[in-house]
Amino acid sequence: MLFERLQKPSHLILLTGLLAISLPAPLFANPDPAKSRKASEVLVAELAEDESVEDVEQSVPRTTAERENKALKPHPSRTGAGIDTPSAPARKVAPNIDLKEVAPAPEAQATAPAENTADTTGSELPDAGAGTESEPGPELRPGEAFTLLGNDVMPGTSTRLAWAPGIQIAGLSQPTPVLVVNGVNAGPTLCLTGAVHGDELNGIEIIRQTVYDLNPEKLSGRVVGIPIVNLPGFQQGSRYLPDRRDLNRHFPGSPEGSLADRIAYSLFENVIRRCDMLVDIHTGSLKRTNLPQLRADMNNPEVAEFTRGFDRMAVVHSTGSPGMLRTAAVAAGIRTVTMEAGESHRIQQHQISAGVNSLTSLMERQGMISRMFVWGDPEPVYYDSDWIRADHGGILFSEIELGARVSQGEILGYVSDPITNAQHPIRSSSDGRVIGMAVDQVVMAGFAAYHIGTEAEVPGE
Ligand SMILES: [Zn+2]
Numbered sequence: 001m002l003f004e005r006l007q008k009p010s011h012l013i014l015l016t017g018l019l020a021i022s023l024p025a026p027l028f029a030n031p032d033p034a035k036s037r038k039a040s041e042v043l044v045a046e047l048a049e050d051e052s053v054e055d056v057e058q059s060v061p062r063t064t065a066e067r068e069n070k071a072l073k074p075h076p077s078r079t080g081a082g083i084d085t086p087s088a089p090a091r092k093v094a095p096n097i098d099l100k101e102v103a104p105a106p107e108a109q110a111t112a113p114a115e116n117t118a119d120t121t122g123s124e125l126p127d128a129g130a131g132t133e134s135e136p137g138p139e140l141r142p143g144e145a146f147t148l149l150g151n152d153v154m155p156g157t158s159t160r161l162a163w164a165p166g167i168q169i170a171g172l173s174q175p176t177p178v179l180v181v182n183g184v185n186a187g188p189t190l191c192l193t194g195a196v197h198g199d200e201l202n203g204i205e206i207i208r209q210t211v212y213d214l215n216p217e218k219l220s221g222r223v224v225g226i227p228i229v230n231l232p233g234f235q236q237g238s239r240y241l242p243d244r245r246d247l248n249r250h251f252p253g254s255p256e257g258s259l260a261d262r263i264a265y266s267l268f269e270n271v272i273r274r275c276d277m278l279v280d281i282h283t284g285s286l287k288r289t290n291l292p293q294l295r296a297d298m299n300n301p302e303v304a305e306f307t308r309g310f311d312r313m314a315v316v317h318s319t320g321s322p323g324m325l326r327t328a329a330v331a332a333g334i335r336t337v338t339m340e341a342g343e344s345h346r347i348q349q350h351q352i353s354a355g356v357n358s359l360t361s362l363m364e365r366q367g368m369i370s371r372m373f374v375w376g377d378p379e380p381v382y383y384d385s386d387w388i389r390a391d392h393g394g395i396l397f398s399e400i401e402l403g404a405r406v407s408q409g410e411i412l413g414y415v416s417d418p419i420t421n422a423q424h425p426i427r428s429s430s431d432g433r434v435i436g437m438a439v440d441q442v443v444m445a446g447f448a449a450y451h452i453g454t455e456a457e458v459p460g461e
């Protein structure tokens with residue numbers, strides 16, 4: 001059975017072949033038909049991305065009226081260089097550095113967010129117009145200085161800035177690196193955020209590889225990468241902030257709210273509002289893994305158009321929950337998607353490669369870079385999706401692999417009760433593709449185990 005499924009054509013999504021690992025079928029897969037029937041009532045729910053259990057329970061699709069109200073509004077602070085953060089003092093010119101070189105850790109400090117540790121001593125500062133000598137083509141306009149976190153990043157340069165939320169508690173005032181590549185030519189500002197959940201590691205490496213490989217002399221526009229947004233969480237191997245709050249439910253934040261509100265506010269005001277486009281990179285949570293995929297509100301035409309640039313990466317429609325960085329950024333007029341790649345706590349090279357390729361494709365599509373080899377204009381695949389939950393507690397054994405194509409009613413796996421030896425099958429609610437799933441583990445009744453995507457049309461097409 002496993003073999004049959006693996007032999008089905010699966011040309012629609014990049015990397016399927018790499019993901020189809022052949023594992024032996026679980027030994028427990030020997031159901032008795034009466035029990036199968038009894039357990040066939042699967043619970044289906046639409047989930048927010050990389051949900052926690054609480055979010056699963058609270059995830060409610062938005063109403064139509066709310067959707068209609070979501071056209072992107074331009075934000076005044078995103079346009080034009082030279083607009084600075086509200087409290088910015090005198091600005092510094094950021095040093096032009098090779099991001100691939102080893103850098104000292106940013107100095108621990110507890111300063112206001114607009115200030116940071118860029119050190120200009122001994123650096124080679126280019127003249128303001130230095131980058132424009134390379135005779136831009138007819139459509140290319142010379143880039144301008146880009147002001148971020150109190151620094152002017154000159155066109156044609158790369159630099160490493162630092163953001164700290166400015167909260168005076170040990171460990172929280174530690175600055176996290178902000179990588180900036182300001183292209184020699186003008187263009188849009190693309191921002192990349194990773195490890196908003198501190199235990200999600202693939203995004204850190206996706207951002208590092210993407211940004212480090214950019215040549216500012218060949219870039220139109222700017223790329224801003226924050227590989228580790230939740231530095232305290234990263235240091236503790238935790239999804240959460242030290243107060244156990246989920247940072248990705250507190251955007252755009254507030255200067256007077258909880259710790260999470262304040263950190264979210266600082267990031268949003270100092271960095272995110274300067275972006276035209278944002279890709280927030282996550283992984284599955286609670287021992288779940290995802291095919292590389294985008295989560296996007298396909299009811300928003302500008303967001304839907306934005307998803308076309310990401311090569312063949314799967315796109316799953318998701319309106320998003322209040323407080324998510326994606327939701328808040330879209331509300332602020334920034335074209336934003338979430339990228340999901342793999343599992344938390346792991347570095348997965350094939351997921352990282354898929355992410356880097358996808359972002360490279362996006363930058364090309366946005367006119368920011370030109371790739372030497374162009375391989376057509378592959379369109380993404382769009383999915384509606386449902387999560388299928390276990391309705392019994394026990395040990396989950398999957399019968400299918402991530403990326404498998406499944407039919408309605410097909411058995412995806414079993415929950416085995418180690419006390420009674422009862423086997424409870426979990427069946428697919430629809431024909432589709434397994435775009436996310438739990439790894440084998442102990443589950444409680446109600447645990448979201450399989451994410452089934454069904455191919456869909458983009459709304460309005
Ligand atoms: Zn996450």
